[in-house]
Amino acid sequence: MLRATLKSLLARKLRLVLSGLAVVLGVMFVAGAFVTTDTLGRTFDKLFTEGYATTDVAVKAKPKIAVSEMDGEQVETPLPASVVDTVRQVPGVRQATGVVATDGARVIGSDGKVVTSYGPPRIGMNWVGTDDIMEMRQGRGPDKDTEIAVNEAVAKAAGIKVGDRVGVLTQLPKKTFTLVGVWGYTDNRDSIGGVQEVAFTTPVAQRLMLGETGVFTQVTVRTDDGVEASGVRDRIATRMGSGYDVKTGEQLAAESSAQFKEALGFFNNILLGFAGVALFVGTFLILNTFSIIVAQRTRELALMRALGAGRRQVINSVLIEALVIGLIAAVLGLGAGVGVGALLVTLFGSMSGGLDPAPVGVPLAAILSSLIVGVVVTVIAAVLPALRASRISPIAAMQDVATPDRPLTKVTITGAVIGAAGATMLGVGLYGTSSLWLILAGVLVTFIGVALLTPLISKPVVSGLGRLFSWSVPGRLGRLNSGRNPRRTAITAAALMVGIALVTGVTVVMDSAKSSLVAQAENTVKAEIVIGGDQNGPRPPTFDDAVLAQATAVPGVRSAAGVWNDQALVNGERTYINATDNLAKLSDAFGQTTLPALKPDQLAVSTQEVAEHGWAVGSVLKVQLPRGEERSYTIVATYDEDAMPGSYLLPLAATRDFGLTQPILGFVRLADGATMAQVLPQVKALVADSPEVNATDRSSYINQQVGMFDTIITMVQVLLGLAILIAVLGVVNTLALSVLERTRELGLLRAVGLGRAQTMRMVTVEAVVISVFGALLGVVVGAGLGSAVVQALDGEGITDLVLPWTQMGLYLVLAALVGILAAVLPAIKAARLNVLAAIAHD
């Protein structure tokens, strides 16, 4: 039996290659995700180990607000210079250095633009000389307050050389320095992992990066030779007390790496999610292929039954076939996944600017998950066809292969029940528990339900769609062919539906969100000019706060107000907070009834937040900012948070303790009669020294705010492209089979005068009808799912429901093109049939 199975397996190579390919692609995604995360994980391990190579023990002040890598930037609390001396006196400490090193030193390149970073921090530090792994490439370290040195990565990216005058943005607005030195690292590296570094003299670094002199971000300790770092750490910790974090370099490396790995885990889950979709679609394809194979082998299987093979043996024969395909596909997918992983890692490395990726490795998780996923998915998909095969009676061997259309009642009822269950899960997930898992499961179950209902729908819809092509004989024949096997058409179309439904659903949600936000912004932002920039790293762009006052002085400007942003603990709860230099002007910029200007101990809170916490005007809130001590603020005003930026607005005085002491947004209102043409150029000129930001008109600002939704849509489209590709393989498969099954029919048609081109057109129409049917289902189901999500998010500020008609139309057109593409090979095969052989074909 096994030999017979394997032989028949080889006999149908093409079909198996196609269905195997679906598994290969899915597994590739799975393995790729694991390989990428593993390799990047080791990259970070290596990176941080190197980064902390010259640190035996580090002493830092406990952060006022603990922020993980996932939640934003940790603002470090400065420690007084006296700590350095205290630490130095601890036994075992050979050397204790007060170090300033914190993100936020942005170098302005020779082209006048800020050197960007898409990940690695831009460290501003004090020059304490070179250590074991640093090497001076040019010049020397800074020893005057007007001098800086940078690492080679910065020098190259900025296009600057020793002797140049270089502008640097820090906590303070642009300051210009003379570049006196460039350093690199051992092994000819320009940086450690793409980190940009600018070194100032210690007092300058303190003032620029920490806002005050006499403080450091940490004390770096080198221990005496032969002394355990952990012992020294414990002694320092005891000496310093609870206000300080004392850790060994190894600990810090492990912690930093772990934080990055957490982010990577998130990334991994996203990739696995898309892999799941691809495999889900692949299941349809495999199920279809095996159904077809079983149908084709009816006589063969019946003969085996007649010769005494038991049902179990027939089932096993099909399942073993699936097992073999699954195994081969999994191995190939794993191989391809390693390639994809390597590619992603390289891409990540080059995008993050100089990250030196660890050698690509294949973790055990990748191997295990690939094999398990590949085999399990294939075998599960083959179970139904295997059961069907076992029900073939031995007598079928003797009869003509008559496969009467089985009634669709059972499958339709099952589909209705499953569909209803899916819709219920979705409903409960969206409106009840808001559980993401329930929503996802609901979507999945709904898909299965719809897929089961598809055969029923396919009859009228396919016939209707086909009418579009019925103007020619080949078109009519193609249309009739596409309606011949509703189950096969349905499952092929359903596979395409899944990908398109998800893309459409996401597009509906994103477009709705975008439209709602634009509408909201249109209604609220009254400022004609907005100062702000694109954020492309962890740190939002800022500008010189002096611009606000200067802007107010520009003729034609009625008012200008800035917004600062950070995280804070409000009554112990971490939240994002904003500050403004002038609440009265800010409320004017948002067309609100003018709110009072805030005194240093007052704040304004949104009515929503006030209601949620049971506060009122006059309530006193305890606010802990990233720096400084906790302070009390009294609520003096409330506002609608949909109409103003943020839920909390603090006075300007508070920004001293912000992580970013400069504003991120500025809103400028024009005086009556003033024109943009007059004012905008002048405001633009004011921000010339803050190259991270630009002054734009209101509509550009609003569009900029919602740009990310388009990015998300594009990303989802790209990632779901794989699922759609697999579905296309399904169309090719189905067509190849149609051509094979109808060989004699094709022969007859050719005999009575159907030309080659007409034959090809006939096959193409069948493919187009099936694909467009799938896309239509996808668009309808996706629009439904998206609308449901939008409805559920009504309370979250997504008020508009936008159906992306253009995109939905585009998907249909694309599906038609995909159909044409999928038909190419089968059509050529059909046209090339030898008429005589085809007629004689059994």
Next chain:
Amino acid sequence: MIGTNAARADDVWKVYGKEEARVVALRGVSASFERGKFTAIMGPSGSGKSTLMHCLAGLDTVTRGTVHIGGTEVTGLGDKALTRLRRDRVGFIFQQFNLLPTLTAAENIRLPLDIAGKKPDPQWWDTVIGTVGLGDRLGHRPSQLSGGQQQRVACARALMSRPDVIFADEPTGNLDSKAGAEILAFLRSSVLEHGQTIVMVTHDPVAASYTDRVVFLADGEIVAELENPTPESVLEQMKAGEVLV
């Protein structure tokens, strides 16, 4: 000659395979099929009768020699021209699987005309439909028709485009004798009444007796011809052939 012959084979050779596997199916067969006549090609299995028909119909290529349909030389035509020839000037009736299962009887009958983008002549349509006698079953699909009815639909389809010649390959092979007789009578009448030319491959002496002439093939050569055959004379000739072999 061209005026009176619907189809003609001149010294047609057909060789399959090469060297040791070489099989000669036709050895220099020359035959003419007169317009308005019903001709049967007979012969034992492997005599080359089907091959001859396939070559005459342009379904198969010849190794040597020429084939004419009407005034057109078939040998050497490309796929496009052959397709057009089959569509416009040749009709086919096969032993089985003559109809497209997705089309109704009427649609099957019109198929060659539809493919050509032509409208059926209403008068001729009525005549053909009338003679095949399908009446109310025209809207049915093949699966709802009996074997005889299906074959009548196939005949009607072959007739509808008024081809130069209709090739029928064992058209009654799959039918019971009553249905077979109906088909043969129908073919016979289309020759007599409408001047249709029909070439039929058969091994059944009774079927051959419906024709005007029988051509006997053995081992790829024409061994005998019989005018105005009867079942008895055909059987006699067949027996004589066996003795010869």
